[in-house]
Amino acid sequence: EDKVVQSPLSLVVHEGDTVTLNCSYEVTNFRSLLWYKQEKKAPTFLFMLTSSGIEKKSGRLSSILDKKELFSILNITATQTGDSAVYLCVIQGAQKLVFGQGTRLTINP
Amino acid sequence: DGGITQSPKYLFRKEGQNVTLSCEQNLNHDAMYWYRQDPGQGLRLIYYSQIVNDFQKGDIAEGYSVSREKKESFPLTVTSAQKNPTAFYLCASSPQTARGEKLFFGSGTQLSVL
Numbered sequence: 001e002d003k004v005v006q007s008p009l010s011l012v013v014h015e016g017d018t019v020t021l022n023c024s025y026e027v028t029n030f031r032s033l034l035w036y037k038q039e040k041k042a043p044t045f046l047f048m049l050t051s052s053g054i055e056k057k058s059g060r061l062s063s064i065l066d067k068k069e070l071f072s073i074l075n076i077t078a079t080q081t082g083d084s085a086v087y088l089c090v091i092q093g094a095q096k097l098v099f100g101q102g103t104r105l106t107i108n109p
Numbered sequence: 110d111g112g113i114t115q116s117p118k119y120l121f122r123k124e125g126q127n128v129t130l131s132c133e134q135n136l137n138h139d140a141m142y143w144y145r146q147d148p149g150q151g152l153r154l155i156y157y158s159q160i161v162n163d164f165q166k167g168d169i170a171e172g173y174s175v176s177r178e179k180k181e182s183f184p185l186t187v188t189s190a191q192k193n194p195t196a197f198y199l200c201a202s203s204p205q206t207a208r209g210e211k212l213f214f215g216s217g218t219q220l221s222v223l
Contacts, residue, residue: 002150041217042113042199096167097212099144099151104115 002027004100023089024071039085115215132200143184146197
């Protein structure tokens with residue numbers, strides 16, 4: 001059975017800290033791994049990763065994929081209160097998307 | 110502005126009642142999806158549609174029904190057969206099926222049972 005496991009499920013840090021969110025997976029017919037940010041209600045797309053070892057960066061956010069060990073990490077440096085959200089890891093298979101449970105990140109001022 | 114509109118934001122269902130959640134998109138996307146989100150769980154696929162007048166069951170279709178009479182619209186009915194309907198429901202669309210990087214989500218409907 002396909003599954004995506006994120007850790008931790010919940011994380012509370014202070015503004016300015018650096019955080020690392022983890023995603024491990026077991027999925028047949030892997031095509032890509034995606035990260036979404038869900039604040040308020042509608043998830044929004046952050047990154048798509050298809051190749052191992054190539055870091056994707058967008059401002060203070062970065063992510064990398066290890067297809068041998070079947071995991072990905074999402075790093076956020078110099079966190080701000082606006083980074084507070086649920087971060088979803090999603091695997092795109094041949095015909096479907098498999099979602100992780102999400103990590104709820106809270107940034108305290 | 111292009112996007113996906115879900116309504117209502119909050120919905121209450123009485124026992125034995127069917128309720129319908131609305132999802133409309135003006136992105137000209139072919140594929141549309143309904144997901145259910147429960148606390149501490151990932152999004153689970155209820156139904157999806159790749160084209161007008163066609164739809165397929167997802168992983169948890171029991172107790173739900175959909176229609177796709179127009180490209181823009183993909184309403185979800187939660188029937189009385191769904192015994193645990195309290196959840197957050199997200200509608201999404203994409204130009205083609207299973208293109209996660211091009212998936213756009215609505216703002217969701219929170220359904221609660223009275």
